[in-house]
Amino acid sequence: MTLSEAIARYLPAVEDAMRCILSPPSDEFKRFYGMMRYHQGWLDEALQPQAGASGKRVRPVLCLLCCQAVGGQYESATSLAAAIELMHSFTLVHDDIEDRSETRRHRRTVWAVWGEAHGVNVGDAIFAAAHLGLYQLSTKVQPALALELAAAFDDTCLRLCEGQYLDMDFEGRREVSVSEYMTMIERKTAALMALAAWSGARAGGADRRRAEAFRGLGLELGLAFQIQDDLLGVWGDEQETGKSTSTDIASAKKTLPYILALETLPAPLAQELTGLYSLSERGPAEVQRARELIELSRARERCEQAAQEHHGAALEHLRASQAEPGAAQALVELIEQLGGRRA
Amino acid sequence: MTLSEAIARYLPAVEDAMRCILSPPSDEFKRFYGMMRYHQGWLDEALQPQAGASGKRVRPVLCLLCCQAVGGQYESATSLAAAIELMHSFTLVHDDIEDRSETRRHRRTVWAVWGEAHGVNVGDAIFAAAHLGLYQLSTKVQPALALELAAAFDDTCLRLCEGQYLDMDFEGRREVSVSEYMTMIERKTAALMALAAWSGARAGGADRRRAEAFRGLGLELGLAFQIQDDLLGVWGDEQETGKSTSTDIASAKKTLPYILALETLPAPLAQELTGLYSLSERGPAEVQRARELIELSRARERCEQAAQEHHGAALEHLRASQAEPGAAQALVELIEQLGGRRA
Numbered sequence: 001m002t003l004s005e006a007i008a009r010y011l012p013a014v015e016d017a018m019r020c021i022l023s024p025p026s027d028e029f030k031r032f033y034g035m036m037r038y039h040q041g042w043l044d045e046a047l048q049p050q051a052g053a054s055g056k057r058v059r060p061v062l063c064l065l066c067c068q069a070v071g072g073q074y075e076s077a078t079s080l081a082a083a084i085e086l087m088h089s090f091t092l093v094h095d096d097i098e099d100r101s102e103t104r105r106h107r108r109t110v111w112a113v114w115g116e117a118h119g120v121n122v123g124d125a126i127f128a129a130a131h132l133g134l135y136q137l138s139t140k141v142q143p144a145l146a147l148e149l150a151a152a153f154d155d156t157c158l159r160l161c162e163g164q165y166l167d168m169d170f171e172g173r174r175e176v177s178v179s180e181y182m183t184m185i186e187r188k189t190a191a192l193m194a195l196a197a198w199s200g201a202r203a204g205g206a207d208r209r210r211a212e213a214f215r216g217l218g219l220e221l222g223l224a225f226q227i228q229d230d231l232l233g234v235w236g237d238e239q240e241t242g243k244s245t246s247t248d249i250a251s252a253k254k255t256l257p258y259i260l261a262l263e264t265l266p267a268p269l270a271q272e273l274t275g276l277y278s279l280s281e282r283g284p285a286e287v288q289r290a291r292e293l294i295e296l297s298r299a300r301e302r303c304e305q306a307a308q309e310h311h312g313a314a315l316e317h318l319r320a321s322q323a324e325p326g327a328a329q330a331l332v333e334l335i336e337q338l339g340g341r342r343a
Numbered sequence: 344m345t346l347s348e349a350i351a352r353y354l355p356a357v358e359d360a361m362r363c364i365l366s367p368p369s370d371e372f373k374r375f376y377g378m379m380r381y382h383q384g385w386l387d388e389a390l391q392p393q394a395g396a397s398g399k400r401v402r403p404v405l406c407l408l409c410c411q412a413v414g415g416q417y418e419s420a421t422s423l424a425a426a427i428e429l430m431h432s433f434t435l436v437h438d439d440i441e442d443r444s445e446t447r448r449h450r451r452t453v454w455a456v457w458g459e460a461h462g463v464n465v466g467d468a469i470f471a472a473a474h475l476g477l478y479q480l481s482t483k484v485q486p487a488l489a490l491e492l493a494a495a496f497d498d499t500c501l502r503l504c505e506g507q508y509l510d511m512d513f514e515g516r517r518e519v520s521v522s523e524y525m526t527m528i529e530r531k532t533a534a535l536m537a538l539a540a541w542s543g544a545r546a547g548g549a550d551r552r553r554a555e556a557f558r559g560l561g562l563e564l565g566l567a568f569q570i571q572d573d574l575l576g577v578w579g580d581e582q583e584t585g586k587s588t589s590t591d592i593a594s595a596k597k598t599l600p601y602i603l604a605l606e607t608l609p610a611p612l613a614q615e616l617t618g619l620y621s622l623s624e625r626g627p628a629e630v631q632r633a634r635e636l637i638e639l640s641r642a643r644e645r646c647e648q649a650a651q652e653h654h655g656a657a658l659e660h661l662r663a664s665q666a667e668p669g670a671a672q673a674l675v676e677l678i679e680q681l682g683g684r685r686a
Contacts, residue, residue: 098460117441125504143486161468
């Protein structure tokens with residue numbers, strides 16, 4: 001099975017489950033649920049149907065591939081996959097408020113359209129609704145297993161919040177170590193990928209031991225993906241990423257290239273770089289100079305090496321998982337696409 | 344059993360369960376969990392221990408009383424009661440952001456101390472953690488029942504969000520009907536009381552039919568409580584409530600006295616009242632005039648009557664529930680205290 005075939009098979013079922021979960025209970029809540037549905041890319045700002053504005057749905061695809069990889073029926077896990085995507089979705093609604101981001105995927109964010117108060121409340125409602133999808137699992141698997149997956153679901157959400165806390169905390173700090181950075185992305189990005197892979201395998205019938213290989217796969221894939229994203233934030237191809245290059249430098253995000261540059265540059269240059277990141281704003285000249293300093297360090301090489309290591313570890317876990325060949329083929333493709341070399 | 348005896352018995356166990364749920368996983372998250380613990384009233388702004396700043400914990404007490412009322416051991420439901428209080432707690436953190444409230448119970452709100460971004464994230468984390476408490480139930484009751492309670496838990500949270508949506512929507516509207524208002528408070532206030540009572544009874548061993556009486560008790564108690572609160576917002580004794588009288592008029596909240604006044608006043612006076620509520624601010628003279636208009640109408644009498652009706656209905660459900668005498672005595676006291684005549 002190719003990745004495209006898997007996506008074509010899974011996504012309609014996942015979207016259906018998500019639409020069902022986000023259905024207004026009565027007409028007086030149509031506008032409120034409309035806001036939730038807008039964020040999924042199904043409606044425009046006037047709450048009229050819109051096509052082609054949804055995200056890539058990477059996490060549900062990963063979840064269902066891991067379900068099939070252990071011999072499970074993907075249909076038994078679509079509500080789980082939908083719940084995971086909705087958890088991701090709610091964190092984006094709130095992250096956009098926390099980061100003051102006014103656009104996402106070329107559309108205005110929920111808070112930018114309806115204000116912050118509705119934005120906070122819409123995110124809360126999506127998260128509560130996500131759980132209702134999750135509990136539907138109990139019609140497909142044993143109640144005890146459904147509860148085990150539910151506990152992992154909220155445990156993961158707590159990790160996401162911890163990651164978000166660290167990310168915000170880093171903004172106000174001069175120094176962040178590589179190990180602190182790894183703790184942050186492990187929680188903010190990789191934990192949810194790990195949940196998607198692990199819970200898909202568990203719902204598909206994997207025992208705890210075998211499911212650990214899938215958790216490892218998701219975790220390493222998440223780490224590789226985030227480090228690739230950091231690389232693209234400094235050296236990405238504008239054409240390909242849709243963002244201008246050096247955006248992370250312009251906004252002084254303490255991503256891995258910056259942290260590694262500080263570790264490897266001689267003290268005076270490291271100080272200069274810290275100084276540039278401490279400015280309240282950076283113009284083109286400052287961005288250019290910061291970029292030069294990062295280039296002078298061995299940051300890029302070490303970042304690429306780190307991404308490669310996590311990418312390799314994800315493939316290693318896939319081998320250890322003894323995945324069914326069809327799903328394994330699509331999983332390799334997914335790992336290459338998200339965690340492989342792009343920069 | 345008196346209500347004080349019940350509170351003295353239950354609260355230490357509930358607080359312990361809450362403290363356990365909100366324990367930092369490692370030192371690097373001490374400050375983050377400190378923010379969550381600050382909101383519980385356990386720590387001050389410097390994150391040092393503080394006593395006497397917690398809320399009344401009405402919902403967990405109601406939950407455990409209903410558990411005992413059907414012959415259950417309250418110990419089997421303390422994690423459920425803690426989860427319900429944490430759901431309430433997280434909605435307060437977010438409501439304070441949505442309403443721009445800078446103080447709560449004479450302390451600065453989470454967002455006022457640490458900023459909005461942390462406020463949103465702290466609320467999310469409390470809600471995720473609440474679920475982890477909820478799932479601990481599965482060590483005390485059958486997994487299928489734990490899942491039933493979990494589904495009701497998130498269904499209720501979605502109702503809370505719907506209520507909050509309506510409340511915000513009302514702010515921008517000239518007219519709100521009594522029935523719309525009832526839909527709003529049923530969701531925003533009464534649904535969580537209904538959950539507390541119903542789930543306590545279910546966890547204590549009540550079958551679905553008997554548990555419905557407890558749901559009704561909680562719902563009616565919640566409605567009576569909210570209408571009493573609305574009465575106090577216009578006619579409350581400053582000494583007793585800690586708020587100045589007429590606060591709801593000053594902030595133009597569309598509470599029941601206002602809605603009923605508009606329904607019963609002659610058209611010109613109703614128009615005058617709508618006009619006063621449409622001003623961007625109301626000085627003492629405008630507040631005084633609005634108050635006079637509300638007094639002129641039959642709003643107060645009708646509000647008191649509505650509160651009495653729901654208060655009576657709560658007692659009626661209590662009789663139908665065939666509660667054990669000890670718990671019943673404390674439940675009557677709770678109903679009198681929260682839903683009885685105070686204004």
